[in-house]
Amino acid sequence: MSADPKVFLMGEEVGEYQGAYKISKGLLEKYGPERVLDTPITEAGFSGIGVGAAYYGLRPVVEFMTFNFSMQAIDHIINSAAKSNYMSAGQISVPIVFRGPNGAAAGVGAQHSQCYASWYASCPGLKVLSPYSSEDARGLLKAAIRDPDPVVFLENELLYGESFPVSAEVLDSSFCLPIGKAKIEREGKDVTITAFSKMVGYALKAADTLAKEGISAEVINLRSIRPLDRSTINASVRKTNRLVTVEEGFPQHGVGAEICTSVIEESFGYLDAPVERIAGADVPMPYAANLERMAVPQVEDIIRAAKRACHRSVPVAAAA
Amino acid sequence: MSFTATKFAHPPPLPLTSTTPRSNDKPLSFSFDHSKPTNPSSSSSCSFFLASTRKLPRFNSLTKPHAQRRASSPPAAAVLLEQTTNLLITKEEGLELYKDMILGRAFEDKCAEMYYRGKMFGFVHLYNGQEAVSTGFIKLLKKEDYVVSTYRDHVHALSKGVPSRAVMSELFGKATGCCRGQGGSMHMFSKEHNLLGGFAFIGEGIPVATGAAFSSKYRREVLNQEGADQVTLAFFGDGTCNNGQFFECLNMAALWKLPIVFVVENNLWAIGMSHLRATSDPQIWKKGPAFGMPGVHVDGMDVLKVREVAKEAIQRARRGEGPTLVECETYRFRGHSLADPDELRDPAEKEHYAGRDPISALKKYILENNLATEQELKAIEKKIDEVLEDAVEFADKSPLPPRSQLLENVFADPKGFGIGPDGKYRCEDPKFTEGTAHV
Ligand SMILES: Cc1ncc(C[n+]2csc(CCOP(=O)(O)OP(=O)(O)O)c2C)c(N)n1
Ligand SMILES: [Mg+2]
Secondary structure (H helix, E strand, O other), X not given: OOOOOOEEEEEOOOOOOOOOOOOOOOHHHXXXXXXXXXXXXXXXXXXXXXXXXXXXOOEEEEEOOOHHHHHHXXXXXXXXXXXXXXXXXXXXXXXXXXXXXXXXXXXXXXXHOEOOHHHHHOOOOOEEEOOOOHHHHHHHHHHHHHOOOXXXXXXXXXXXXXXXXXXXXXXXXXXXXXXXXXXXXEOOOOEEEEEOOHHHHHHHHHHHHHHHOOOOEEEEEOOEEEOOOHHHHHHHHXXXXXXXXXXXXXXXXXXXXXXXXXXXXHHHHHOOOOOEEEOOOOOOOOOXXXXXXXXXXXXXXXXXXXXXXHHHHHHHHHHO | OOOOXXXXXXXXXXXXXXXXOOOOOOOOOOOOOOOOOOOHHHHHHHHHHHHHOOOOOOOOOOOOOOHHHHOOOOOOOOOOOHHHHOOOOOHHHXXXXXXXXXXXXHHHHHHHHHHHXXXXXXXXXXXXXXXXXXXXXXXXXXXXXXXXXXXXXXXXXXHOOXXXXXXXXXXXXXXXXXXXXXXXXXXXXXXXXXXXXXXXXXXXXXXXXXXHHXXXXXXXXXXOOOOOOOOEEEEEEOXXXXXXXXXXXXXXXXXXXXXXXEEEEEOOEEOOEEHXXXXXXXXXXXXXXXXXXXXXXXXXXXXXXXXXXXHHHHHHHHOXXXXXXXXXXXXXXXXXOOOOOOOOOOHHHHHHHHOOOHHHHHHHXXXXXXXXXXXXXXXXXXXXXXXXXXXXXXXXHOOOOOHHHHHOOOOOOOOOXXXXXXXXXXXXXOOHHHOOOOO
């Protein structure tokens, strides 16, 4: 915001309340009410206003209090933002960022607890990013704001409270990350685990446990859901020969399904075991804590799937 | 450049009576002569209706410059409701109202306690301070009538007759809850009580409620079901009145004369967003006439005033005369949810409304008019304490939902997801928590 006066933040409670999750803390004071705008509760209205503002050269950052509420604005995200560059044959680009917490939250039931990664990632014209760490959040958000196209930026409520070590490089004002590039968070040789957002942490935990049992897992933090970094994923699978995909969203037509297709298309011959897909249960999120725990992926689910992938290939190898 | 809305002078409130012509026949005009009701049979109730449209003296000592925009002085012609309220309730009615409001208040206090003890989780939005609205409206309903609520739904559920045990258990995430622990605080449903849901998205409940009202009209007029005279009440907040669904439904409800009452619980705040900072014209009731339906403002801290307005609006809907928009001026005594630090509301404002506690007001009224004794009221409070102790104990002892329940109810179709050809749930599939259960 300090680099470009055309950037402004708009959304519910982003100003005086400092953000429903205190993410915009201090911004109102620093940039004033002209650039940090509290809106009424009207997602369809303010998202469309953001899109219109972006048509004419501004760089809006539209916050959804949670991404669930973006459903009331999805017409503008998809129809007005994602398709305009194409429909206008490149005359109208839409440099807008839609951001906010996404994914499973705790104890809030079916309507407030859902992952939108695959929803938006299925849509041409949108770029979809999902940070895991502080480094990701800083580098990717800057990239998103500078990008000439609409970006859906999926944060995570439960990660807001977590801290991550950051290097001096990340703190440097010039730090930015490329869109479309995944990060190998941990190298390994036996099995590839892909994840994004909060599930990266789970995958890393699973990898720790697996290491103790002699399985070396490579953890890929996708960072960008669309464009998807197929080459990093495929290179890893060609090395490890096994793949576990992890996401919180629903299994059908999910991010895991897309990754699986990519690997089958490009690296089928390298697979030593069927791809394992870990996803949220195929049900709306239940409220009761014991059911909720069953409905979202747990570290143990990832460990079990990775072991299955590894052990399944053993008898084959033994037979050969 | 400033985005602060300009202050406009308010035109005098438009008093509307139930006899106002519907827009289908004749567009509403601001020159309509309200002093001559065209339907004498409804003129007596309409005087209350009329009375309630006056702007009540508003809290006006806020220091923020926009604060006075909520205030507007009553028109000189306003009828004083106080002069007539002593005729409006019997002892039984007074005690019923008192009991319902005490239940609502005490239930929510119990929720706060249980939340801090870790018995309930997530977002829990309490209703303290707003009881006069739920009680004033819902206690007038028949069992067949519908209620549609928001995430702040516990007390609407209780007023509609959902037992405390079932609501408490739901909040504890137990199998004995009104939705077997699947819904939670923001999603109370009870088909038996025609509570059509707690909807957690802003504005979402309004079209659903309008659809319920549509179904009553359809059943009566298309399916010729004579008894289908249900009325729907849609409850929602001031912040919600800036959402498009509100306007879309005001239009359709008036256009099709649907039997619905839109009940706005204007507690002045939407989380940390002041109503006055969010709304170009903060007088919500005025949006009724704009769509051709009566718009009424009522003191939502006075259950008897709410009840009078509610009576007329509900009867009007039942008579087939169409929808009404009622703005209840109320206040929440706690933060937006139990997670809200509540730092933005002026302590003077909170204190002002605390002084207008609807329960104390009703108690005072009951005692001053000798409708009941102090002991009788105490007995009610004690009874409610017992009910809640029992509800908590019941919820605490109730079983958690079994593992198999995770996959149930995704579809109404008994052969739907998760159910095998043998009719058994596929919960034992070892991979089902990974989302890869065979379907
Ligand atoms: C579509 C949507 N956007 C945002 C929210 C988050 N949210 C929950 S309650 C609330 C404020 C609502 O205020 P109001 O309508 O005045 O009702 P009150 O809470 O005061 O009863 C907001 C913004 C939501 N639930 N749904
Ligand atoms: Mg409100």
